[in-house]
Amino acid sequence: MIGLISATAAGAAARDRLAAAWPDRTRVYEGRPLADAVRAACAECEQLVCFLATGAVVRLVAPLLGDKASDPGVVCVDEGGRFAVSLVGGHAGGANELARAVGEVLGARPVVTTATDAVHLPGLDTLGLPVEGDVAAVSRALLDGEAVALRAEVSWPLPPLPVADEGAYTLRVTDRLVEPGAREVVLRPPTLVVGVGASKGAPVEEVLGVIEGALREAGLSAASVAGLATVDAKAGEPGIVAAARRLGVPVVTYAAGELARVEVPNPSGAPLAAVGTPSVAEAAALLGGGELLVPKRKSAGRPATATCAVVRRPGRGRLAVVGLGPGARDLLTPRAKAELRRASVLVGLDQYVDRIRDLLRPGTRVLESGLGAEEERARTAVAEARRGQAVALIGSGDAGVYAMASPALAEASDDIDVVGVPGVTAALAAGAVLGAPLGHDHVSISLSDLHTPWDVIERRVRAAAEADLVVTFYNPRSRGRDWQLPKALGILAEHREPVTPVGVVRNASRADESSRLTTLAALDPATVDMMTVVTVGNTATREIAGRMVTPRGYRWQEGAR
Ligand code: SAH
Numbered sequence: 001m002i003g004l005i006s007a008t009a010a011g012a013a014a015r016d017r018l019a020a021a022w023p024d025r026t027r028v029y030e031g032r033p034l035a036d037a038v039r040a041a042c043a044e045c046e047q048l049v050c051f052l053a054t055g056a057v058v059r060l061v062a063p064l065l066g067d068k069a070s071d072p073g074v075v076c077v078d079e080g081g082r083f084a085v086s087l088v089g090g091h092a093g094g095a096n097e098l099a100r101a102v103g104e105v106l107g108a109r110p111v112v113t114t115a116t117d118a119v120h121l122p123g124l125d126t127l128g129l130p131v132e133g134d135v136a137a138v139s140r141a142l143l144d145g146e147a148v149a150l151r152a153e154v155s156w157p158l159p160p161l162p163v164a165d166e167g168a169y170t171l172r173v174t175d176r177l178v179e180p181g182a183r184e185v186v187l188r189p190p191t192l193v194v195g196v197g198a199s200k201g202a203p204v205e206e207v208l209g210v211i212e213g214a215l216r217e218a219g220l221s222a223a224s225v226a227g228l229a230t231v232d233a234k235a236g237e238p239g240i241v242a243a244a245r246r247l248g249v250p251v252v253t254y255a256a257g258e259l260a261r262v263e264v265p266n267p268s269g270a271p272l273a274a275v276g277t278p279s280v281a282e283a284a285a286l287l288g289g290g291e292l293l294v295p296k297r298k299s300a301g302r303p304a305t306a307t308c309a310v311v312r313r314p315g316r317g318r319l320a321v322v323g324l325g326p327g328a329r330d331l332l333t334p335r336a337k338a339e340l341r342r343a344s345v346l347v348g349l350d351q352y353v354d355r356i357r358d359l360l361r362p363g364t365r366v367l368e369s370g371l372g373a374e375e376e377r378a379r380t381a382v383a384e385a386r387r388g389q390a391v392a393l394i395g396s397g398d399a400g401v402y403a404m405a406s407p408a409l410a411e412a413s414d415d416i417d418v419v420g421v422p423g424v425t426a427a428l429a430a431g432a433v434l435g436a437p438l439g440h441d442h443v444s445i446s447l448s449d450l451h452t453p454w455d456v457i458e459r460r461v462r463a464a465a466e467a468d469l470v471v472t473f474y475n476p477r478s479r480g481r482d483w484q485l486p487k488a489l490g491i492l493a494e495h496r497e498p499v500t501p502v503g504v505v506r507n508a509s510r511a512d513e514s515s516r517l518t519t520l521a522a523l524d525p526a527t528v529d530m531m532t533v534v535t536v537g538n539t540a541t542r543e544i545a546g547r548m549v550t551p552r553g554y555r556w557q558e559g560a561r
Contacts, residue, residue: 002026002098003041003048007034011051014081014106018049021105035060047073047089047098054085061088068092075099077108085111090144097140112143124171127159130188130223133180141169141183155315156189157390160344160363175224175312177216190226192293195285195309196240197230197271202305204242210299210306211243218294218310225249226313229284231256233275239306252284259283266296285311289415317385317416321405323398323423324352327510331429332356336421343392347381348404349373352394378407385416398425402446402474427472430505430533433515435547437503437535442470442550447477447484454484461488465495470541470550473534477525485525485534492536493520501537503548504528517548 004026006015012030019026027045029037034052038060041048050057054076065071065088073093076085084106086099096112103110124139125131141148147167152158153174163171170184180186194211215222227249234240235253244251256276264286267278277283282296290313298304320339325331340346340359350368360366367380381393381404395403405420412418431438443464449457464471471492477485492500498521505515506529516527520536528534541550551557 001045001047003045004028004051005034005037005041005048006030006051007056008051008079010079010081011077014077015049015051018102018105039064042072045072047075047094049075049077049084049098049102051077051079053078054087057087073098075102077102077106081106081108083111084108086113091146096144097136124185124187127187129156129190131185132188132223133185134183135185137183138169138171138185141167142171154189154191154312155388156187156191157315157318157385157388158187158344159342159390160361160365162362175221177219177221188221188223189315190224191312191315192220192225193227193229193285193288193290193311193313194225195229195281195283195311196234196243197280197284197307198234198237198239199274199305200237202237202239202299203301204239204246206299206301206304207239207243207306207308208246210297210304210308211247213300214294214297214308214310220293220310222247227252229254229287231259231271231275231277231280231284234280254284254287258287262286264296265292281307281309285309288313290314314415315388317388318390318419319381319385319408319412319416320390320392320419320421321399321408322392322394322421323400323403323425324355324394324396325424326397326426326429326508327355331424331509333421333423336423339392339419339421340394343390345381345384345389345391346394347377347384347391348394349377349396352396356394374404374407378404378411381408382411382416385412395423396426397429398423401425401444402448424509426474426505426508426533427535429508430472430503430515430535433505433508433513434503434517434535435544435549437470437501437537437541437548437550438472439550439552440470440538440540441467442472444472444474445488446474447488448475448481449484457484458487458491461491465492468495468538470538471536473536475530476532476534477528478530482525485528489520489523489525489536496520496536496539500539501541501543501548503535503537504532505535506532508533517543517546 002025004015006012019028029041042064057076061074069092071089071093073089073095074087075095075098076087084099084102086095090096099110099112125135147164148169148171149167150163151172156173172186175191198207225247228244229252230240232253232255259277262283264279264282271280272278290311293312294310296307296309299306322336322339340356341361345365347367350370353368369377381391385391393404393408399405427444445460500520502518502520502523507513537550
C-alpha cells in the first residue's frame with residue numbers, strides 16, 4: 001500500500017490525482033496533524049508519497065527510520081508538482097521506481113540521486129526491440145546500478161548499457177525460443193529472415209503454418225523475424241501478404257533472375273517452371289547473406305502449397321550521422337540527442353565532442369580526433385559500424401553540409417544501416433539572427449579552396465551573381481586565406497548595388513555570438529574569420545528596422561508599398 005500525505009490545497013489536488021490513478025494501491029491520510037499522519041502511514045504502508053517540501057519530510061520521517069532493508073520507500077512531490085524526489089529507500093524500498101511512476105502520472109520530473117552514473121538510461125522496453133521477461137525488475141536494476149549480466153547470443157548494435165559479465169540479473173540477447181527466467185529479460189533482435197514460396201491461392205493458414213512450424217522445430221522465436229522474403233511474382237500473393245501482416249513484419253521481394261544466381265542446397269524444377277528460378281524460399285532468405293538455419297521445407301497440405309526457409313542474417317551495424325546544430329544546446333534536436341544516447345561508439349572532432357559529452361551514456365566509447373583528421377574519422381566510423389556497433393558520427397550544424405556525412409557515406413558499403421539526423425546549419429542560424437535574408441532563392445558557397453580549385457568556386461560565385469541569388473559564404477576567411485572573400489564580393493558587386501545589405505554573423509547561437517548588418521561597399525573583410533558566415537542579399541534585399549529582409553514577392557505586399 002502507498003500512503004499519501006499532503007498539507008496544502010495544491011498538494012491535496014495532486015494527491016487526489018494520484019489516488020484516482022491508483023485507487024487500489026493508495027490510501028489517503030488526512031484530518032490529523034502531519035506527524036501523526038506520517039507515523040500511521042509508516043506503520044501501515046510500505047511506501048509513502050508526501051506532497052510536502054523535502055525538509056519537512058526529512059524531519060517527519062527521520063525518527064521513524066530503522067535500516068535500509070526495512071525502511072519505507074518515501075517520495076516527495078513539491079508544491080508545484082514539478083518534481084517527484086526519491087528521498088528514502090531508493091532501492092529496497094522501491095522509492096526510485098515509485099518516483100518514476102509518480103512522475104508519469106503527475107507529469108513531474110523524477111529525481112533519483114542514487115547510482116547517478118546510470119541515469120539517462122531508457123527502459124529496456126524503449127530499445128525498439130521486442131522484449132520478454134521481467135522488464136521492470138531488470139530495468140530498475142540497470143537504473144540503480146546493480147550488476148546486470150549481458151548474454152549476447154547474437155550480435156546486434158545495442159546502445160551502451162551498464163552491463164557486466166556476471167550479476168544477479170540477466171539481459172539476454174537471442175533469437176532462440178527461450179523462456180526468460182526470474183530476474184531475466186530477453187531482447188529479440190530482428191535477426192531472422194524467412195524465405196517463402198507459395199502456389200497461387202495458397203491459404204494463409206498453410207503459409208503461416210509452415211513458417212511457425214519451421215521456427216518452432218528449429219527453436220527460434222517468431223519475435224526475431226525481421227521479414228518475409230519471396231520472388232517479385234509473389235509480391236501480392238494473398239497468403240504471403242496475410243501471413244506477414246499476422247507476424248507484423250514486411251515482405252521483401254526479389255527478381256527471379258537475382259534469386260536464380262543464389263547458390264542453394266535444395267534447388268528444384270517446379271519453381272523454375274513457374275517463376276523462373278530454381279529456388280524461391282532458400283534463395284530469397286539467403287540473398288542478403290547469412291546462415292541457413294532451416295533448409296527448405298514444405299507445408300502440410302496435400303498437395304503442399306507453401307515452402308519456407310529460415311536464415312539468420314549477420315547483425316548489421318548502425319551509423320547515425322548526427323548534426324549538432326550551430327552551438328546552442330536548445331538548437332540540438334531531440335532526435336539528435338536520442339541518437340547520441342543510442343550510440344555505443346561516438347566519432348567526432350574533439351571540440352564537437354566537448355559540446356555534447358554530458359549527454360552521452362556511461363559506457364559510450366568516444367573516438368575523438370583533431371582538425372584535419374576527417375578522412376580518418378569517416379573511416380573509423382564506418383569500420384566500427386561494420387563491426388556491428390551502433391555508431392554516431394557527429395558534425396557541427398548539419399553533418400551533411402561541408403561536413404562528415406559525404407566522406408563517411410562514400411566509404412560505406414550496403415552492409416550497414418545509415419540514419420541521418422539533420423541539424424540547424426550555420427546559414428539558417430545566421431539567417432534567424434539577421435532577420436529574413438533567405439526569404440527567396442539562395443545558395444551556400446564555401447570559399448575554402450583547400451579541396452575545391454578556386455576557378456570552380458569563382459564560376460559558382462559568378463553564376464550566383466548572375467542568377468540574383470542570395471549567397472551565404474561558409475569558410476569565408478582564415479589566416480593565410482584572405483583574398484578569396486574580397487574577390488567573391490567583387491564578383492557579386494558587378495551585379496548588385498553597393499548598398500546591397502550584407503549580414504555578418506560570428507558564432508551564431510553561441511555565448512559569444514555577434515552580428516553586423518553592413519553593405520557590399522562597406523564590408524571590411526578583415527572583420528571576418530572562420531567562425532563567421534557572410535550572407536549577401538540579392539537585388540531586392542532591404543534593411544528594414546535594422547533587419548535584413550529578402551522579399552518573398554507576395555502580391556499583397558507590393559500593393560501596400
Ligand atoms: N556543417 C557546418 C558547416 C561546416 S563548414 C554547418 O552545417 O553549419 C565550417 C564553416 O561553417 C565555418 O567556417 C563558418 O563559416 C560556418 N559556421 C559553422 N558554425 C557557425 C556558427 N555557429 N556561426 C557562424 N558560422 C558558423
